[in-house]
Amino acid sequence: MKKAFYLETFGCQMNVVDSEQIVDLLHQIGYAQVPSAELADLVLLNTCSVRDKAERKVYGHLGRFKPIKDLRPELIIAVGGCVAQQEGERMLDKVPYLDLVFGTHNIHRLPELVQQVEERRRRGVETDFLDRETRLNLFPERTQRDSVTRFVTVMQGCDNFCSYCIVPHVRGREISRPSADIIAEVRHLVAHGAREVTLLGQNVNSYGIRDHGELSFAQLLEQVNAIDGLQRLRFATSHPKDLTDELISCFGRLDKLCKHIHLPMQSGSDRILRLMNRGYSAGDYLGKVEQLKKNCPEILFTTDIIVGFPGETEDDFQATLDLVEQVGYADAYTFLYSPRIETAAARMPDDQPPHQKQQRFDRLLELQRRISADIWKKDAEQVLPVLVEGVSKQGQGQLFGRTDWNRIVNFNGTAELIGSIVPVRIVKVFRNSHLGELAAPQ
Ligand code: SF4
Structure with missing residues (x-):
């Protein structure tokens, strides 16, 4: 047995x-x-x-x-x-x-x-921890799975040591896989039914920068974009400091690259960003956002934000709120700062009372909810292409899929639609998903 x-x-x-x-x-x-x-x-x-x-x-x-x-x-x-x-x-x-x-x-x-x-x-x-060569030889063969969307790891680890983050301590230094292996893996997944791949890495857009002669991340995207049968391409998670002009130019140019980027901002205050060791200023960040919007006017942004980092003042927090307004995120993952052992920030003095952090967190959440609602309500009555991923947990006869902007849409349909991109009219907008109905092909 x-x-x-x-x-x-x-x-x-x-x-x-x-x-x-x-x-x-x-x-x-x-x-x-x-x-x-x-x-x-x-x-x-x-x-x-x-x-x-x-x-x-x-x-x-x-x-x-x-x-x-x-x-x-x-x-x-x-x-x-x-x-x-x-x-x-x-x-x-x-x-x-x-x-x-x-x-x-x-x-x-x-x-x-x-x-x-x-x-x-x-x-x-x-x-x-293993050495680089051993780790590179240990990337597993990907087996077939009954899934329309797949993740493909392109790099592992992180060398950035943001002062609050435990990842470099528990995942080790950065390594990038050979691009030939990644492309072969995506081809294999597509041949077995995948229609969308998300290229993954802790700091995905630093792919290849330590490997002389390797493709840049933008070049890797171009090659994956060219794979027949693949319909959509995403990547996560990118670091603003490694978002090059070459990578920005991929948006709006590569037809399969979805019009959505998750770009962790963390704080809108230059002083806090320095304490976080993030390697960019709020101005740098906003400049890249503007460039992305110029290249691809339909692009939507999501982000990560930490509230209550040690030493955060009301002015620092206000700068975060200002940046949130200026970018206009479709969604934000907001976190109350908590120290992680072994990190530099855990040794920084932190005299903010918890209730103050909580109040700021609540203010940010309220602002973000308003912005998100304003963005998503524009989808109402639109017919959007949805990649059908599977049977919905919502109820019988319902399927679910995602829009180009990574928004979940539930709608009635039959299982043979799974794996195809279909037109769906959005009939109701909820906080975290849309309800739709199949529409005639446009
Ligand atoms: S926040 Fe991201 S970039 Fe910074 S150390 Fe952690 S994994 Fe690396």
Whole structure:
């Protein structure tokens, strides 16, 4: 009988891709995926440490599996991802019923580590970072999945050391994959049904800058754009300081590149941006936004913003609100600052009372909600091309897809539309999605 595993994934798209690799590796050693921990012989959490109190949440989450382990001591519990990388041995000390901790560079060793635990030879911790060459050789073969949209990792790690960010500490230094491998992978995915790919990296637009003779990120986009059968192309997440003129010129020029960019701003205050070690000013940022709008007037922006960074004054915060108004984001992921261990910002004095941070956060949210609503309501009654991704969770007979601007649209339709781009009239605009109806071809 096949053994069963249950997997939960937290955090960003990079973790989603890592989880695909975890699934493939576990299939290779005879495990089948099941939808609940109660049915599993192996439970895995693929964790993220970017958000507030991430470690505490993972420890809390692990507590849910203890009663199952009490009933079935042979159950294996494993934690991977960024919290595992950060905590390492500490996790085994704190959670006596935890069997395995594997870091961000050790996913490929999962079959061997699981088998060691199965044989009860050890409780395991593997969090060593690997050298560049080894990592480059470890990019997995992508297996076929029944999915219209796929993520393709083009680089990993980050060398920027933004003062608040734990990513360089838990994901290691930047490496870029050879462009030939990326193009081959996209071709393979398209041949197996993918219609949209998102090129991924922690700092995706620094792709290739450390590799002499490699394509620039803009050149990579051009080559992927030329792949027959691919219909849409996106990338995430880009750093404003590495947004070159060449890359900006891709918008409006490459026909498959969607008219949306996620461009983390973090703060509108030059003083705070310096403290964050972001490498650009608010003026630089706005200049790039203006250039993008000039090249591609329909482009929409989304962003990340941190509120309550150590030392943030009312003037600093006002500068953030001003920049939010000036850019006019379609959406923003807003975060209340919280210190991450090992980062430079965690050592900065922070004397703002929590209620003040919360008030600022609420003001920003209110402003952003107004701007988002103004932008999305313009879609009402428009007929928009929607790439149909699958059956909607909303109800029977409904499909879901996305517009060029990455907006989710639910509408009635039949499954044979999955994978094609269809015209959809937007009949209702909600805060996070649209409701539509199929329209006649334009
Ligand atoms: S660019 Fe900055 S925020 Fe983004 S992953 Fe690197 S260090 Fe973190």
